[in-house]
Amino acid sequence: MPEREQSTLVDRVTSKIFEMLLSGEIPLGGPVNEAALAELLSVSRGPVREAVKQLQGRGLVVKEPYLKARAVALTIPDMVEIFQLREAVEGMSVRLATQRMSDAELDDLLVAFSDAKKRSDGVSLDVHVRIAEGSGNARIRALLCDELYYLLRLYRARSGNAPGRREDAFAEHWQILRAMKARDADLAESLMRAHIGRATQSLQALLETEAPPSSGTEERKTG
Amino acid sequence: MPEREQSTLVDRVTSKIFEMLLSGEIPLGGPVNEAALAELLSVSRGPVREAVKQLQGRGLVVKEPYLKARAVALTIPDMVEIFQLREAVEGMSVRLATQRMSDAELDDLLVAFSDAKKRSDGVSLDVHVRIAEGSGNARIRALLCDELYYLLRLYRARSGNAPGRREDAFAEHWQILRAMKARDADLAESLMRAHIGRATQSLQALLETEAPPSSGTEERKTG
C-alpha cells in the first residue's frame, strides 16, 4: 500500500530503507548509518535523516540522541507484545466492520477471499487489511496497516511462517467472515481474538522450545 | 514523562510545539508554519521540520507533500475513533496487568488511587497510565501513554470534561482495581471496556445533540 506516487524524496528513501530492512541488507539490530545510506542512495543526509525519523515513529528503528540508530531487534518477546496488541485491536476492527460494512462490501470480501484461497499465495494479511478498512475507523486502520503489519512483514521475512498454520488460518478466516455475514459482532470479535491468540501461543511455544538466539544482540557492519 | 533532560534541540522544539497546541496558541485545524515557528523559537527550520514530522507520527499534525501542515482537527468523530481504539487496547492492557502485576504493585496502585481520590484533582488518566505500565507490554504502554493520551489531553484542554462523569469514573476505576486484586482478568477487561464505552457513548450523544462547533476550521496566523 505504500506504492502510490511518491512525489517527495523522503518517501522514496523511506520505502527504500524499509526494503533494505525486509531484504536483510540492513540486519536486524544492526546500525543505521545516515551518511552511508545517503551516499548509497545518492541523496543528501537531510532526507535520509527524516526517513529514519519516520521509520523510528513506525517502530522499525530505535535511536537515542547522539547514539547510532539501530534497526529494531524484533525478538520473539517483541512479537508476542505485537500480537497481544493485535489481538485487541483486530478484535475491535472486526467488530466495527461487522456493524458498518454493507452487504455488498462483505460479498466482495468473500469473493476476494475465495480467490486468494485458490491462488493460495495471497498473504493472509489481505483479509485483515480489508477488514480494517471496513471498520470505518481511520486510526485503527492506520495502526494495523501502517504500523503493525510492517513489523509483521519484517518478522516473517526473517523467520518464515509457522508450518501448518496456513490451512488453519484459512479455516479461521472463513469462520470470521461467516460471523460477519451473520452480523454477529460479538462472535466475529471472539473468533478474531482466538485466531490471533493461537498465533501468539505458537510464538510463545517457539520461545520456550528454542533457546532464544536473539538474546545476543549482534554487532554487524552495514556495508 | 516527556520532562526529562532533552539534550537535543528537536525534542525541545517538539515539546514546545505540543504545548502551543495544548494552550491553543496554535488553533486546532490551524496551519503549522515551519518558518514562523523557527523564527519564534529562534532555531533553524531543520529541527522544526523534524519536530513537525514527529508530531505527525503521533497524529497531532497532518500534512501532505508541499501542502501546508495543519494541526489535527480533533472533531467529535475523531474522538469517537480514538475511544474505540482505547476501548480495545485498554481492555488488553488491564487484562495483562491483572496477570502480571505483583501483589505489592497492586497495593501501591490502590494507595495511589485513594490519594488521588482524596485530592480529587488528579487526572484520572494516572490510573490508566499505571495500569499500562503494569501490563508489561511496552508497545501497548507506548501507544496509550505516548500517543492516545496526548490526543486526549489535547481534546480535554479544549472541550472540558463531561460534567458528572467524574464521580462515575471514580466508582468505575474502583471496580476495575478490585477485579485486578481478585486476579479476575476477564472481569477487569470487561469493566474497563464498559468504562471507556460509556465515555464513548456520552461523546456520541454530544455529537447528536450539539451542532458540531468544530466544523468551522478557523484560519489564523501563528505569529
Next chain:
DNA sequence: GACCGAAAAAGTGTCAACACTTTTGCCGGA
C-alpha cells in the same frame, strides 16, 4: 463584469557545510 493565464509571493523540499557529542585507539604511568 466574469473568466483565463502569467507573474509574484508564500511555503515546503533538498542540499552542502559547520558544530557538537560520542566512541575509538594510542600513549604514558603505576
Next chain:
DNA sequence: TCCGGCAAAAGTGTTGACACTTTTTCGGTC
C-alpha cells in the same frame, strides 16, 4: 600488564542558502 587520560575519528545535530511546488494576485481578454 593493566589502568587512566588525551587526541583523533566517526557520526549525529544544526544551520543557512537554494530549488521546487502551490497558492494568490494582477492584468488582459471576451
